[in-house]
Amino acid sequence: MTSACIQKIKILGTILDRVDYDGALRKIEGFLKNSGTAVIVTPNAEIIMAAKKNEALKGAVNGADLRFPDGIGVMLASRIIGNPLFGRTAGFDLMMKMLEMAARRNLSVFLLGGKPGVAEDAASNIKARFPGIIIAGAHHGYFDESSEGRIIEMINGSGARILLVAMGAPKQEIFMIRNREKLKCSVAMGVGGSLDVLAGRVHRAPVFMQKAGLEWLYRLVTQPKRIKRMSVLPLFLVEVMLDRFRQFK
Ligand code: UDP
Numbered sequence: 001m002t003s004a005c006i007q008k009i010k011i012l013g014t015i016l017d018r019v020d021y022d023g024a025l026r027k028i029e030g031f032l033k034n035s036g037t038a039v040i041v042t043p044n045a046e047i048i049m050a051a052k053k054n055e056a057l058k059g060a061v062n063g064a065d066l067r068f069p070d071g072i073g074v075m076l077a078s079r080i081i082g083n084p085l086f087g088r089t090a091g092f093d094l095m096m097k098m099l100e101m102a103a104r105r106n107l108s109v110f111l112l113g114g115k116p117g118v119a120e121d122a123a124s125n126i127k128a129r130f131p132g133i134i135i136a137g138a139h140h141g142y143f144d145e146s147s148e149g150r151i152i153e154m155i156n157g158s159g160a161r162i163l164l165v166a167m168g169a170p171k172q173e174i175f176m177i178r179n180r181e182k183l184k185c186s187v188a189m190g191v192g193g194s195l196d197v198l199a200g201r202v203h204r205a206p207v208f209m210q211k212a213g214l215e216w217l218y219r220l221v222t223q224p225k226r227i228k229r230m231s232v233l234p235l236f237l238v239e240v241m242l243d244r245f246r247q248f249k
Contacts, residue, residue, distance in 0.1 A: 008067075009083045012239060014048045015062045016069045018078075020086040024068050024094055025101065031065065032107070032161070032186045038065040039176045040189040042091030045073030045236040046229060047169045057170035060177040068094050072213035073233055077240040088213055092204065095164065095191050102162055103130035110155050110185070113141030113166025114195040121199035136160035141167035148179065156184040163188040166195040 006027065007018040019027065031038035041064040043051075051058035061067060069075065070091040078085040102109050109126075111119040119138035127133060136158035143151060155163055163185045165172040172190035180188070196202040204210070205218030220230055 007083075009078055009081065009085070011074060011077045011081065012048050012052055012236075012243060014043055014051050014058060014067075016043055016067045016074060016078075016085075018083070018085055019066070019068065020089060021094060021097055024066060025097060027066050028098060028101070028187060034186070037163075037180045037183040037185055038187050039180055040064060040066040040068060040094075040187060041173050041176075042068045042070040042094070042190060042192070043074065044070040044091075045077070045233050047173075048074070048077075049232040049236050049239075050169060054170055056174050060170070060173035063177055064173070072216065073236055075213075076237060080237070080240045080244055082244075090210070090215070091191060092194050092197065095189060095194055098162065098187075098189065099126060099130055099133065103133035106132075106134065107161040107186075108134035108136040108159060109162045109164065110136045110158050110160035111138040111164050111166070111195060112151070112155065113164070113168075113172065113191070114193075114199065114201075115142065116140040118195050118199045118201060119166070121201075122195040125198050125200060141165075141171075148175070152179055152182050156182075161186045164191045164195070165189065166191045166193065168192055 006023060008015050009018050041061050043061050051061055068091060069085050069089050072088050075085050075088045111122055113119060119140060123135040123138045127135060137154060137160065139151060139154060165176055165188060167175060176188045176190060193202060197204055205215040209215060209218050216230060216233060219226055
C-alpha cells in the first residue's frame, strides 16, 4: 500500500485514516522528505465524542495530516459502520516505532508536555531504551497561550525534526494545528499521557490485556478517577450504531 491510497473513514463526523503501523510509518517517511510540519493525531473513542461538542477539536483532528486510529473503541466502531480498520492499533505503539526510527536515522526529538519533570524523566528513559537517540529538548505542558511564542522558539531553536506533544486532548491537537505554520520540525505528533508512561509515572496495561482489547479496563482499575471520562465509551458505540441504523432508513 502506498501512502497515496490511504482510505479515510468517518466516525460521528471525525475522520480517521484506515492505516496500520507500516502504512503510517511510510506516510511519516514521506513527511520527513516534505517541507513544512505534518501533524499526526490519534483519535480514540473519547476524542471523537469530545469532538462532537468541540468544533475546534474536530477541525484540528480532521485537518491533521495523519489521523492514526487509537484503541479498541474505534476498531469496533469501524466494524459497525462496515468499513473495518486493519486491527486494533495504539497511538503509543506508533510513537514507539517513530522513536525507534528517530534513533536509527539520527532525527532529533523534542518532548513537550506533562507536569514539570515528566518530559525530562521520559527523555532519560528514552535514551536508555533507544541508544544514540538525540533528544533536542524537553519542556512541561503547563503554560498559557501567551507563552506559546517562547515555547515555539525553544522548539525551533533546538533543531528538532520530531515533536511529541503530550498535553492531552483537545489542548495538544489545537496547539499543533494553530502553530503548524510557525513550527520548523517535520513532524508533530499528539501523544496524550504517553510521556507519563515513558517517565514511569503511569503503567500501561499488561500485553495480554492490550491484545484482548482491555487496555481501557486496566486504566479504569488503576486510575478510577477516569470513570467519568470513560463512561462515554459505551455511549460512543451506541451512537455509532444509531448513526448506522439511520443510514439504512
Ligand atoms: N497535560 C499537560 N498540560 C495541560 C494538561 C495536561 O501537559 O495543560 C498533560 C498531563 O500532565 C498528562 C497529559 O497531558 O501527562 C494528558 O494525559 P491523559 O491521560 O489525559 O491523556 P490521554 O493519554 O488519555 O490522551
